[in-house]
Amino acid sequence: MASILSQHLRRIVGSVDRPANLAKGYRNARIVSVCARKGGVGKTTTAVNLAAGFAMRGRSVLLVDVDAQGHCTTALAAELRGMASGSLSEVLLGRRRDVQEIAVRTTVPNLHLTVGDKALSEAEGVMAGKIGKEFLLRKCLKVARTHYDLIVIDCPPTLGNLTINALMASEWLLVPCDMSVLALEGVDDIFETVETLSDTLSHDLGILGVLRTRYDSRNKAVNECVEPALQTRYGRTLLDTRIPVNTRLAQAQAAGKPVGRFDDSCRGAVAYEALLDEVSGRLGW
Ligand SMILES: Nc1ncnc2c1ncn2[C@@H]1O[C@H](COP(=O)(O)OP(=O)(O)OP(=O)(O)O)[C@@H](O)[C@H]1O
Numbered sequence: 622m623a624s625i626l627s628q629h630l631r632r633i634v635g636s637v638d639r640p641a642n643l644a645k646g647y648r649n650a651r652i653v654s655v656c657a658r659k660g661g662v663g664k665t666t667t668a669v670n671l672a673a674g675f676a677m678r679g680r681s682v683l684l685v686d687v688d689a690q691g692h693c694t695t696a697l698a699a700e701l702r703g704m705a706s707g708s709l710s711e712v713l714l715g716r717r718r719d720v721q722e723i724a725v726r727t728t729v730p731n732l733h734l735t736v737g738d739k740a741l742s743e744a745e746g747v748m749a750g751k752i753g754k755e756f757l758l759r760k761c762l763k764v765a766r767t768h769y770d771l772i773v774i775d776c777p778p779t780l781g782n783l784t785i786n787a788l789m790a791s792e793w794l795l796v797p798c799d800m801s802v803l804a805l806e807g808v809d810d811i812f813e814t815v816e817t818l819s820d821t822l823s824h825d826l827g828i829l830g831v832l833r834t835r836y837d838s839r840n841k842a843v844n845e846c847v848e849p850a851l852q853t854r855y856g857r858t859l860l861d862t863r864i865p866v867n868t869r870l871a872q873a874q875a876a877g878k879p880v881g882r883f884d885d886s887c888r889g890a891v892a893y894e895a896l897l898d899e900v901s902g903r904l905g906w
Pocket residue numbers: 659660661662663664665666667688690692776777778834835836864865866867868870871872874889
């Protein structure tokens with residue numbers, strides 16, 4: 622009787638707490654963090670269009686939003702399908718086992734995402750008191766990474782513990798940089814952090830590239846000041862693709878769609894397609 626009861630209880634608890642399928646898949650995702658120290662440089666726009674772009678090219682992709690602002694969800698609002706069965710902060714704080722449990726399907730073929738989670742700000746403080754606080758996200762991606770070809774992580778504009786967790790979970794780093802001196806300083810800060818992670822935690826991140834965003838070729842004076850600095854400081858890591866200032870990108874975000882499904886011929890969409898080609902080359906795809 623006791624064993625029947627406990628089996629029954631396990632089934633009930635299981636149905637509440639455990640997802641239908643936490644079995645491992647057969648893939649081994651590349652994990653890319655999109656990260657910059659400066660706000661508003663196009664991190665989310667890049668993360669969303671990179672993830673959706675590769676998904677539309679047939680790769681299985683998970684977009685993980687570690688920014689409490691939850692802008693990835695806003696940017697894909699028209700594409701969401703289904704409800705999240707939990708939040709990323711629950712996963713990071715050990716109340717759920719794996720990010721795979723909270724991945725939500727979208728109407729973009731092959732694209733899943735974790736929905737925005739305002740509780741992440743609070744969770745960040747709690748995470749700071751945990752043993753292995755830098756490795757929490759990496760641990761929680763163990764199952765998820767076996768289900769995707771690519772995991773893209775959209776980071777907040779701060780270098781707090783959530784960003785450190787994103788970097789420690791990633792093999793690759795993509796750094797959007799708008800054409801301003803302040804953004805340049807932000808790139809330096811990120812690269813210093815990458816060096817610290819290598820020295821202190823032996824984590825060697827591959828630099829996928831520094832991406833020039835919000836590029837306005839008419840803004841000659843600023844470009845002539847920032848371009849040479851970018852070339853000198855970041856040399857080969859500087860991507861050839863430049864994302865132009867293009868209001869269609871902002872409009873796609875407001876419409877809750879990746880730009881490729883909003884207006885695939887606008888200059889922003891064409892530039893993100895070029896970025897996919899360049900990133901594919903660097904990932905060896
Ligand atoms: N290339 C672009 N041309 C025009 N508007 C853009 C471009 N890239 C981004 N934007 C717009 O600029 C705003 C900020 O972009 P985004 O949210 O991608 O930046 P972010 O770096 O993620 O910001 P945060 O630091 O707040 O997370 C958004 O309204 C977005 O639509």
